[in-house]
Amino acid sequence: MAITMNELTIEDAISDSAMDLLFFEPFYAHFFSSLNRVISEEIPTACIGVDRDAITMKINPIFFLKELNKQERIAVLKHELLHLGFAHIFKKFNGDRLLLNIAADLVVNQFLNPFPIPKGAIILSGFADLKLLPMQSLEYYLDKLQTLADKMQKQGWFHGSKKKFDWNKLSNPRSAELLESISRNWDFSGHDSWGKIELTDLESNSKIGEMLERAKKVNRRKILGWNSQRIPANHQSPFWQRFFHRLEKSDPASRG
Ligand SMILES: [Zn+2]
Numbered sequence: 001m002a003i004t005m006n007e008l009t010i011e012d013a014i015s016d017s018a019m020d021l022l023f024f025e026p027f028y029a030h031f032f033s034s035l036n037r038v039i040s041e042e043i044p045t046a047c048i049g050v051d052r053d054a055i056t057m058k059i060n061p062i063f064f065l066k067e068l069n070k071q072e073r074i075a076v077l078k079h080e081l082l083h084l085g086f087a088h089i090f091k092k093f094n095g096d097r098l099l100l101n102i103a104a105d106l107v108v109n110q111f112l113n114p115f116p117i118p119k120g121a122i123i124l125s126g127f128a129d130l131k132l133l134p135m136q137s138l139e140y141y142l143d144k145l146q147t148l149a150d151k152m153q154k155q156g157w158f159h160g161s162k163k164k165f166d167w168n169k170l171s172n173p174r175s176a177e178l179l180e181s182i183s184r185n186w187d188f189s190g191h192d193s194w195g196k197i198e199l200t201d202l203e204s205n206s207k208i209g210e211m212l213e214r215a216k217k218v219n220r221r222k223i224l225g226w227n228s229q230r231i232p233a234n235h236q237s238p239f240w241q242r243f244f245h246r247l248e249k250s251d252p253a254s255r256g
Contacts (some may be wrong), residue, residue: 008065010039010059010061010064010065011039013064013065013073014037014039014059014064016070016073017070017073017074017077018032018033018077020070020073020074021074021077021078024074024114024115025074025078028077028078028081028082028085031081031084031085032057032077032081035048035055035056035057035084036051036055036056036057037056037057037058037059038051038056038057038058038059039058039059039060039061040058040059040060041060041061041062042058043058043059043060043187044060044063044187045060045063045076046058046059046060046063046064046076046077046079046080047080048080048081048083048084048089049089049194050089055084055089057077057080057081064076068118071115071116072115072116072118074115075112075115075116075117075118076118078111078112078115079105079108079109079112079118079121082107082108082111083104083108086104086107086108086138088104088107088108088138088194089194091104091138091194093194095142095146096146096149096159097194098159098182098183098186099142099145099146099149100138100142100194101186101194102122102141102145102179102182103138103139103141103142103145104138105121105122106122106123106124106127106132106141107136107137107138107141109121109122109123110123110124110134110135122182126175126178127144127145127172127174127175127178128174128175129171129172129173129174129175130144130145130148130172130175132144145179148172148175148176148179149179151170151172151176152165152167152170152176152179152180155169155170157180159183159186160183160184161180165180167180
């Protein structure tokens with residue numbers, strides 16, 4: 001079968017989902033309208049990052065059309081947009097990139113409500129024996145995961161290790177099993193541009209704050225679960241400036 005399903009093309013599916021997003025989540029739709037979008041089978045699912053100086057969302061057409069229902073498609077778009085809203089794509093990071101990705105997913109998947117969490121998504125309950133608190137920062141989850149990974153590494157584990165481990169020796173065996181399994185199956189192509197974009201720190205908090213404030217004004221609907229205080233943004237850059245510029249152009253409130 002081709003990558004159309006019920007005659008729906010990938011372009012139709014994305015524009016339908018963008019309309020749904022606009023109706024149910026205008027705040028996120030506002031972000032979505034200012035992004036580059038690329039349809040690509042080179043990535044397994046969907047991802048957001050910086051591609052040739054532009055904030056870009058890439059979507060695998062087979063994943064989007066065949067593996068997701070209508071509600072899940074909105075959830076996937078919102079998931080990626082949350083990574084942008086939380087500035088995860090601009091986090092400077094030299095540590096374990098898998099842990100960074102897991103921590104970022106733990107953050108954003110708490111905000112998908114009212115849309116369903118896609119199957120296989122990384123959520124807090126998967127790490128139940130780590131007793132992670134909800135609604136914490138990326139750094140909080142990263143720290144907890146790093147502590148877990150350190151304990152596992154003391155047992156000889158590393159990403160890609162083929163050895164069979166008995167995690168029952170640890171105090172968090174279920175979490176260790178999950179981390180091991182995610183590591184084994186992880187495709188790093190998704191968030192691969194993360195952490196590689198060097199941005200200056202200047203005025204970043206206020207810039208991202210302004211963007212959020214503006215988005216809130218444009219969209220009078222209640223913004224569920226959004227708390228700009230929690231945005232760990234510390235970056236400003238030509239990327240963001242361009243993004244703000246485009247946002248401004250698309251913002252009816254700024255046209256006076
Ligand atoms: Zn993600």
